[in-house]
Amino acid sequence: MTELNFSERVYEQVCRIPRGSVATYGQIAALAGNPRNARVVGYALHSNPKPGIIPCHRVVFRDGSLAPGFAFGGPERQRELLEAEGISFIPPKDNESKPAGADGWLVDLARCQWKA
DNA sequence: CACCTGACCGTGG
DNA sequence: ACCACGGCCAGGT
Incomplete structure (x- = not known):
């Protein structure tokens, strides 16, 4: 029943992410x-078995970029949500090409990465 | 029942 | 510093 524990574990951790902080998949x-x-x-x-109770928008990549395409309604939507939660965002630099998955906006993991 | 793909991450060349 | 490949686990067809 590892799979059930694992999935439930993930949801538990994601739900435990404090507002104003983000966590990476890893x-x-x-x-x-x-x-x-x-x-x-x-x-x-x-799978998002519990939509609405799982703040998947608080989960970002190791690079600080948001999930591509999928988004729960759009990458910019996620940016708005995170920004509304007080997450610090780093705008893309034209000179510095960053591998941004969503809009090129990266979450300031150095400031907002959730510390368990 | 077996195969394949997939919101990733880490390491090597 | 950048590009590429593999590995691990679970779920769906």
Whole structure:
């Protein structure tokens, strides 16, 4: 029943992310008990069995970029939500090409990454 | 029942 | 510093 524990674990951790902070898939995976299982973390969230109670928008990439395409309604939508929560965002630099998945906006993990 | 893909991450060349 | 590949786990077809 590892899968049930794992998925539930992921949801638990994600729900535990304090407002104004963000966590990475790897971090959630590590908290779930499998640091290499970051992939399944994304699966669990994509599955999103409990929409509305799981702040998936607080989960970002290791690079600080938001999830591509999927978004729960749009990458910019996620940016608005995170920004509304008090998350610090770093606008894309024209000179510095950053691998931004969403809008090019990166979350300031150095400031907002949730510390378990 | 077996195969394949997938919201990722880390390391090597 | 950048590009590429592999690995791990779970869920769906």
